[in-house]
Amino acid sequence: MNMGTRIIADMYRDSVALMKISSAITLLEGVSQASCIMATPANLDLLREAGLITDDPGARPNEVLIAVEAETDSALIAALDAAEATLRADPVVVESGGVASEPLRSIEMALDANVAANFTLIATPGPFAAAEAFKSVQLGLNVMMFSDNVSIEDEVALKAQADQAGLMVMGPDCGTAIIDGAPLGFANVVRRGTIGIVAASGTGLQQVSCLIDAAGSGVSQAIGTGGRDLDSRIGGITTKRAITTLGADPDTGVIVLISKPPAPNVAASVLEHAVATGKPVVACLLGHVPDGPGLPGVSYARTLEEAAHMAVTAAGGTMAATPGGLIDGPLPGLDADRRYLRALYSGGTFCYEALTMLGETLDGVHSNTSSASTQTLNDPWTSAANTVLDLGDDLFTRGRPHPMIDHRLRNERIIAEGQDPSTGVILFDVVLGHGSHEDPMAAMAPALSDIPAHDAGGPVLLGFVCGTEGDPQGLARQRAAMTDLGVLLAENNAQAVRTAAAILGDAQ
């Protein structure tokens, strides 16, 4: 094997762009491994672990390091050259009046060029994201922070400063939103309508908005707040501002709130805030409903499915599937040894929702995420009894793209679960929309085809697609591909989880 590195000085590229180049180079003839990284100490450690570098390549954090392992010297050089050429390719420059205009290099410069700008979408490494967000707020811009790894102290300060200036900060760790019909971040293409969503959960927002779209209703605005907005230290600053805005919005008829169960005092104050708008409110605080009647005007949903149903009904529409049901048709049986669920999620909220639902029905549920009713896996790379995984967890994504973009890690796990004779049901989500893999079922097909067929004694494959017909991947096309691969097709996560529990219920 031939190994080599090349340093590109004074260059910055974001990790997603570098990963795209890395995967393109890996596919070149004769290349066995390749990676392009910003040469930070942490990234260099990753390359060392991967065996792509052995000694110190002498690269600094503001330099791009290309590392390649190839079968021949010429393949090595070709790969390094190809990576460098891609990195150095000129950015697209907009021509105006015959003079090449200067690329925009800062938020302030962009605002100078377009004084009508009112919103910044920030997807930079976390420590820098907070700085860019503070700048935006000081420049009078609303903010969506896609970035994570922002401290709670920064989030508190940022949201307080923004609130004082009458601005909204969505995030940090806000993966998706739909503002004025524009999909932001990893969002689906959803019909416009009268349902306004405020969500502290990205996948939760996607699931509810897609189910609304499927029912023929639409979304006025879908506002992400970041997962910690309802933490008592932040107190729902963004959630409340979003509710107030939707309350005043003539196009919003129903307000849906989606979150993991918040601190009780924050939940109470947010819900009172929502009731004060005078509009019907659907509260989906995953798995959490009041013992009594709750607040007047608020419908409490246990699942995302139920939340979508309540919202569509309140907006005057109808949803085909009644919440709480199973997939159509008879449930498949299982051999006696095939007793366990192996749920492999790319969406964190789907994992969470599954755990809250299964806590009531299955015993011995293990997960890589912590939850009151489950046990933590000793080794997250090996399943035990019933296992429900969030493969988007940092633990699994370190140094590689999210499983909604890159299916390799999940494919390996699917194959591993297929080889375990105690696996009864392999459950998985497929999330569509901008930013996700361009054809997820094509990416998963090789792994799914590798599983012993159910009618030959293999496990049951059970999946659902979170997406819309308007998404680039096409909902119908992905669902058809799933059926063709012998996967039982559920309408949504809650239905899939109930179906899995029902199939396994007899076996356990």
Added chain:
Amino acid sequence: MSDLFGAPLSVINVGLAQFAGPIRAAGADVAEVEWAPPAHDEGIARALARLINRADIETANQTAFGRYLAAQPTLRGVGVARDVLDGLGERMILHSGPPISWDEMCAPVRGAIAGACVYEGWAKTPEDAEILAGSGEISFAPCHHFGAVGPMAGIISPSMPLWIIEDPVHDHTTFSNLNEGLGKVLRFGANAPDVITHLEWMRDVLAPALVKTLDRLGDLELKPIMAQALHMGDEVHNRNGAASALLIKRLIPAALDAGLDSKTLSDVVSFINSNDHFFLNLSMAACKSMLDAAHGVPGSSLVTAMARNGVNFGIRVSGLGDNWFEAPAAIIDGLFFPGYSTADANPDLGDSSITESAGIGAFAMAASPAIVQFVGGTASDALSNTRRMGHITFGRNTAFTLPALDFMATPAGIDIRKVVDTGIAPVINTGIAHREAGIGQVGAGITHAPLACFSAAVAALAETYVD
């Protein structure tokens, strides 16, 4: 459908280019920022964030910039350094750039200092002078600390003649040494006997003749000459042919009337006439005058000096007192005279980047497209350089306009925040000195101020704004 923020969604996309397409497809405006981590340093990025769009800084900058614009540098005369520089020690030599000790100085500056010691009569030979200079008996200080500037080594010793530039608006005086011409000259570290003889002629013949001439001429405002030269193909830093000619046009009638003997008149006129850079030192002192006016406004983030000593590049900032923020000086990308290459070049040297600090020089490159040929550029590159500088400056100086850009005013008032935020480094036109003393100029080119100076200044300014 109504707009969430009360106006159509218009997005600035930072960090991940792939997010722009879907937003645009949905009909909203997207401006895409080509983002890189500011200074590649989280602490600097956070310091910078605290300084963006603060009302107190904007007000301070408005004040500083207003003073810069109002300054009216006026040539008042020629005097001797020891008479006109307050606090200049009897055995003190001034040099270009930020402070530096003898041991750290580059060879051209050491050579020039040795020459100055011989010129002052402190040593018989340059070799003796080097020993003297290293002995601690001679003290060194930046020209900038005395309101003065000098190109390349920038050497000013007590008996040297200086241009005296007064700004009547702010009642402030600045200085510069007189340009020696081209070839083997002190400012490139040459110190052979003929170099010293020429300096003596400048002191004994040229300076007194200029005193008499300027007495006849009266006050001469420098900004109009610079403005006119910008319309004639100079950028008044690395090209001064037009400005020098305009100056001679003013000087000759006065010189003819100044009672000079014909040999003196003839020698002085032919010396000035032979040097296309004669005006450079006046341009520099005029820029120093305008920037000193802007210096010392508490809270201001505007740069009031960029200067190099051949080892380090230093900047000063209006709101940060007399501190220098330094980084290693760069080797210059340029064209070399036959027989020389980058390997011969000394790192960036001289106070002449005071011109760029004041919004001319490379900032006015659009006035002087020929300059870009030093780096193989095109005329449109010259226009782009000037336009690009507009993204890191506070405002524009309407005293200096650029025909090739439809008489747009030059960008001026470098803002340290904008430099760090955009990563756009101030561009500088400059001559290149040989790394050994005395060989002289080996080329010319275009370089950029090191960003690290500006990052350090941002960190310091943020410390003054602890809320």
